[in-house]
Structure formats: C-alpha cells, structure tokens
Amino acid sequence: MLRIVNLTKHFDDLIILEKFNLTVPSDGFTVLIGPSGCGKSTLFDLLTGVVPKDSGEIVWEQRRMNHLGRNAAYMQQKDLLLPWFSLLENALLPARISKTDMVKSEIKARKLFRRLGLAGFENYHPAKISGGMRQRCALVRTLMFDYELVLLDEPLSALDAITRRSLQALLLMLQSDFRKTILMITHDIEEALLLADELIVLTPAPMRIRKRFALTSPKPRRMNDPFLVELKERMLELLQEDAGLIIR
Amino acid sequence: MKYPAVYSTAAVLLFLFLWEAACRYYQVQDFILPVPSRILTVAITRAALLAPHAGVTALEVIIGILISLAVAVPLAVIMFAHPSVEKALAPFLVASQAVPVFAIAPLLVVWLGYGMASKVLMAAIIIFFPITVNLLQGFKNCDPEYRVLFQLMGADFRQSLRLLLWPWALPHFFAGLKVGVAVATIGAVIGEWVGAQQGLGYLMIQFNARLQTDLVFAAILWLSAMGMTLWFIVGWLEKKIVRWKFER
Numbered sequence: 001m002l003r004i005v006n007l008t009k010h011f012d013d014l015i016i017l018e019k020f021n022l023t024v025p026s027d028g029f030t031v032l033i034g035p036s037g038c039g040k041s042t043l044f045d046l047l048t049g050v051v052p053k054d055s056g057e058i059v060w061e062q063r064r065m066n067h068l069g070r071n072a073a074y075m076q077q078k079d080l081l082l083p084w085f086s087l088l089e090n091a092l093l094p095a096r097i098s099k100t101d102m103v104k105s106e107i108k109a110r111k112l113f114r115r116l117g118l119a120g121f122e123n124y125h126p127a128k129i130s131g132g133m134r135q136r137c138a139l140v141r142t143l144m145f146d147y148e149l150v151l152l153d154e155p156l157s158a159l160d161a162i163t164r165r166s167l168q169a170l171l172l173m174l175q176s177d178f179r180k181t182i183l184m185i186t187h188d189i190e191e192a193l194l195l196a197d198e199l200i201v202l203t204p205a206p207m208r209i210r211k212r213f214a215l216t217s218p219k220p221r222r223m224n225d226p227f228l229v230e231l232k233e234r235m236l237e238l239l240q241e242d243a244g245l246i247i248r
Numbered sequence: 249m250k251y252p253a254v255y256s257t258a259a260v261l262l263f264l265f266l267w268e269a270a271c272r273y274y275q276v277q278d279f280i281l282p283v284p285s286r287i288l289t290v291a292i293t294r295a296a297l298l299a300p301h302a303g304v305t306a307l308e309v310i311i312g313i314l315i316s317l318a319v320a321v322p323l324a325v326i327m328f329a330h331p332s333v334e335k336a337l338a339p340f341l342v343a344s345q346a347v348p349v350f351a352i353a354p355l356l357v358v359w360l361g362y363g364m365a366s367k368v369l370m371a372a373i374i375i376f377f378p379i380t381v382n383l384l385q386g387f388k389n390c391d392p393e394y395r396v397l398f399q400l401m402g403a404d405f406r407q408s409l410r411l412l413l414w415p416w417a418l419p420h421f422f423a424g425l426k427v428g429v430a431v432a433t434i435g436a437v438i439g440e441w442v443g444a445q446q447g448l449g450y451l452m453i454q455f456n457a458r459l460q461t462d463l464v465f466a467a468i469l470w471l472s473a474m475g476m477t478l479w480f481i482v483g484w485l486e487k488k489i490v491r492w493k494f495e496r
Contacts, residue, residue: 050396070402080397083492084415093411097401127495145401 001026002068002149002181007056009039009046016042018206019056026061026148029175029182031192033235034202034210035242040185043207044153048074060149073145077154079138081126087133088113088122091140105144112140116170132163139170143178150174152184156191168194172219189235193228194221201238211238282462291466297451302470304446308364308436309478312371313429320376321421324383328413329405334384345377349438357443367439367447374435375428382424386417419493422486429478433471 002024009017016039024030032040045051047058049067057064060071081090088109095105113119116136126134135155142150152171156164168191174180186192192199199213213231215221221228264284270276271283278286291298327334349370360366390413398408440449448467455463487494 048396048400050399074397074400076393076397078393080394082394082412082415083495084490094401096411097398097403097407125492125495127492 001061002183003057003059004043004047005057005059007043007046007058008054009042009051010054015206017046017056018208020207022200022209024149024181024183025198026181027175027179028197029172029184029195030198030200031184031186031196032200032202033186033189033192033239034207035204035239036187038202038204039207040202041153044074044151044185047151048072068149068151071147072149072151073142073147074151075138075142075153075155077157079126079131079134081134081137081141083126086123086125087118087129087137087140090126090137091144093141094144109140109144112143115173116140130163132159132167135159135163135167136170139167139174143174148179148181150180150182152182154185154187157187164191169220171195176219189232189239190223192235193232194223195219199231199235201235204242210242279459279461282465286462287465287469290462291469294463294466298448298466298470301446301448301451301467302474304364305367305433305436305440305448305471306474308367308439308447309371309429309432309474311364311368312432312435313375313425313478315368315372316375316379316428317425319372320379321383324380324387325409327380327384328387341377341380344373349374349435353438353442356439362443362445366442367436367444367449370435370439371432372435375425375432378424378427379421380424382420382427383417386420387413389420390416418490419486422482422490426479426482426486429482430475432478433475437471 002022004020004022006019006021007017008019020043032043034040042051046053047068049069053066058067059065060068065071081087082093085093088106091109091112092102092105095102095109110119110122113122116139118133118136118140121129121133126137129137135158138155155171156167159167171182171184172195175182184195193215196213196215199215200209201211201213202208203210213235215231217225217227223229223232268283268285271281282290323337327337352373353366353370356366356369360369394412394416395408398412403411436447437449437452440447441453444450448471452464452467455461455467
C-alpha cells in the first residue's frame with residue numbers, strides 16, 4: 001500500500017500541494033483525474049524524487065521514505081525510447097544500468113515482447129515502428145524494472161483511439177497478470193472509467209481530492225454500461241465546475 | 249531536392265567555364281590569373297612535386313585534429329559536468345577564437361621552431377573551438393525528460409554519459425568536427441607561410457615569389473581537395489556512427 005500523508009510543495013508563492021493525502025491500495029488500479037495544472041505531474045515528480053518535497057510523508061509498504069526512488073517504475077506520456085538502440089536494447093536499459101544478469105534479463109524481455117505483441121521486432125529501431133509499438137516497448141521497459149508499484153503519467157494520451165484501446169487492454173493485463181499496484185494520471189474520463197478500481201477527481205491547485213469513486217464492476221468494461229455513462233456525466237460536471245464552465 | 253550533387257556540380261562547372269571564358273576573352277596572362285584548365289593540368293603534371301608537400305600538410309592537419317579531439321572531448325565533458333569549470337574557461341575559449349591565428353603564428357614558430365609542431369598546434373587551435381562548443385551544446389540539448397528517466401533508473405554520470413549524453417551529442421559533435429576539418433588546413437598553411445621547409449603553404453610562398461601563379465593555384469587545388477576529402481570522410485563516419493539520425 002502507498003500512503004501519502006500531508007505532502008506539501010510550494011514553488012515560491014505558488015502552492016501546488018498543501019497537506020495532500022492519498023492512499024493507494026496494493027494491487028489496485030487508482031486513477032487520478034483533474035484539471036490541467038492542478039499538480040498531478042508534480043505529485044509524480046515528488047513521488048519519484050525528481051523534485052524534492054517541502055514536507056509530508058511518503059509511506060510504501062509501511063516504510064517511510066523521502067521518495068519512492070527504486071520502489072516504483074515510472075512511465076510517461078512520451079515513450080522516451082533511445083533512437084540509437086534497438087527495441088530490445090531499450091527494454092534492457094534498466095537491467096544494464098542496475099548491472100543485473102543480462103542473460104536472464106534478455107530472456108525476460110523477450111518473453112515480455114511476445115506477451116505485448118512485439119515479437120519479431122526486437123532488433124528494430126524506434127524510428128522504424130509505429131507510436132503504439134513504441135509505447136508498448138516503453139511498457140516492456142517499465143515492466144523490466146520489476147517494481148511492484150507503477151506510476152503512469154498519461155501514458156496513452158499521444159496515441160490514436162484504436163491504438164489507445166489496445167494498450168488499455170495491456171494496462172489491465174499489467175494489473176491482472178503482473179499483480180502491479182498502479183497509480184495513473186489521465187485526462188481521458190472514459191479511459192479512467194474503463195481502467196480504474198478507484199477514481200479520484202482532483203481540485204485545481206492547491207490540489208486536493210474532490211471526490212472518490214469506487215468502481216467495482218468487472219473488467220474489461222464497456223462504455224455503454226449505464227453506471228459508467230452516469231458516472232461520466234457526473235465527472236464531467238465536476239471537472240467543468242472546476243474549470244468555471246458551468247454557471248449556476 | 250532529389251539530386252543535390254547534380255546542382256552543385258553544375259554550379260561548379262558553370263563557374264569554371266565562365267572563369268576560363270573570361271580569361272581567354274580578355275587574354276589574361278598566366279602569372280595574373282591562369283585559366284582553370286591550365287591549373288588542372290599543372291596540378292596533375294607537377295603531382296610529383298606537390299604530393300610530398302601535400303602529405304606533410306595533411307599529416308599536420310590530421311595530427312592537429314587528433315590533438316584537438318583529445319583535448320576538446322574531455323574538456324566538453326568536464327565543462328558539462330561542472331558548470332563552474334565552464335564559467336571559468338569560457339573567457340579563454342572565446343579568446344582562443346577572438347585572437348586571429350595570423351597573430352599567434354609567428355609566436356608559435358618562435359616557441360616551437362620551424363618543424364611540424366608549430367603547424368600542428370595552429371591546426372589544433374583552429375579545430376578545437378568548434379568541436380568543444382558543439383559537443384558541449386549537444387550535451388546541454390539532451391531532453392530533460394530522458395535525463396529524468398536515467399535518474400529514475402539509478403544511472404550514475406558515467407552511465408548517463410555513455411548511454412545517453414554521448415550518443416545524444418554525436419550529431420552536434422560531427423557538426424563541429426565538419427567545421428573543424430574544413431578550416432583545419434588554414435591553420436597548417438598559415439604556420440607554413442610563417443616559417444617552414446615543407447608543406448603546401450611553404451610551396452605557395454616559393455611559387456608566389458617566382459610569379460608561378462599557376463603552381464600557386466595548383467597548390468590551392470590540392471589543399472581544397474584535402475579539405476573536401478576530410479569533410480567527406482567525417483560525413484561518411486557520421487552516417488556510419490549516427491545511423492539513427494538518417495533512418496527517419
């Protein structure tokens with residue numbers, strides 16, 4: 001379980017987070033959704049240690065830490081594949097840097113390539129494949145970290161609708177087959193509804209939890225489910241209110 | 249443009265044709281301005297005289313390039329790793345380019361003698377700046393998101409340098425090297441003008457004193473060929489080493 005307690009971050013006079021609290025259950029798929037600039041990505045930067053926190057606690061599996069560091073894998077919107085390496089070499093980067101057994105790592109990477117539909121493309125360079133395949137390769141690299149917690153910062157937002165749908169299925173597999181605890185940021189309400197076990201709507205900065213929704217219906221879900229349709233409307237209203245688009 | 253070589257060849261041929269036609273029409277004497285066909289003939293028929301001296305100049309240039317690389321690459325890395333070093337060395341770097349090589353050539357001859365060393369150093373000084381500045385800029389241009397990715401993977405500076413920064417900066421490095429090799433001959437020739445017993449610069453001074461202008465031009469032709477050959481070699485190496493840049 002990941003617990004964030006009273007996490008605070010200011011950039012000069014700008015308050016991004018003020019005593020922000022969040023609990024992410026193990027093996028769960030928690031999705032954060034909120035207006036642009038509310039501080040979602042800063043939260044991930046604080047969690048990963050890219051930006052230092054002002055105060056507050058980060059507790060992972062009952063261990064307090066300054067940041068999650070090597071306890072969490074992080075996948076961003078950009079695939080961040082290195083163009084001078086093949087897909088396999090890109091996937092093996094975490095192993096190469098941490099100096100783990102390369103033979104075992106390659107066997108694992110090749111298995112993941114097969115699992116994620118990239119078999120046969122191991123020696124291709126990123127420039128030669130589609131955006132969806134690059135993102136799948138980035139997912140393989142994320143899985144190569146072998147960390148239980150996975151942070152996903154809008155990983156599918158740059159993809160077209162069809163590719164996005166196929167990758168959403170892979171993200172569900174990440175949870176079901178690999179037993180990962182997932183915390184994801186998205187702007188796409190439908191994506192959030194299809195994937196989340198718990199959906200958290202955030203306020204504009206300073207970021208707070210506006211509303212939590214537990215989604216218990218089995219996955220994979222369909223957007224024609226009346227419960228999801230109603231929930232989508234409620235979420236849209238919440239987000240439009242925060243954006244000042246609804247005048248009461 | 250589908251065939252850029254066709255256009256550049258046509259432009260060169262047109263220039264040479266106009267030069268030849270103008271000289272013949274106005275009956276310009278050879279010691280003032282020889283026709284291109286005469287220069288080409290002399291460059292070929294007097295190859296036995298020109299080639300050994302061209303070899304000396306080429307050696308000076310190549311050693312100058314190697315010395316430049318040996319100093320510029322580590323220096324760019326150190327300046328990138330330690331911005332305080334960059335700040336401290338910036339005035340010296342700029343000064344090395346602000347002072348004309350013509351001004352220091354006599355001093356280098358006084359300090360290092362009439363042999364090869366002063367010419368090698370002249371070439372090295374000219375090449376050093378574009379390589380250092382371009383490489384440093386290449387390191388700085390590295391996308392911060394990739395640097396964060398490496399930070400999250402736990403990469404140390406050496407791993408980041410080897411796997412990310414160096415490949416990232418390679419196109420910049422080659423851009424600097426291309427500029428460097430194209431102007432490297434200037435340094436060597438100026439050194440030879442000031443004081444030498446060998447080299448194409450030395451020959452040019454001798455021919456010029458005897459009004460053998462066609463031989464001066466022939467020496468220039470050999471120098472141009474040398475500079476272009478070096479430029480094409482660097483371009484070829486770039487295509488071999490920075491393959492991903494050309495794969496898009």
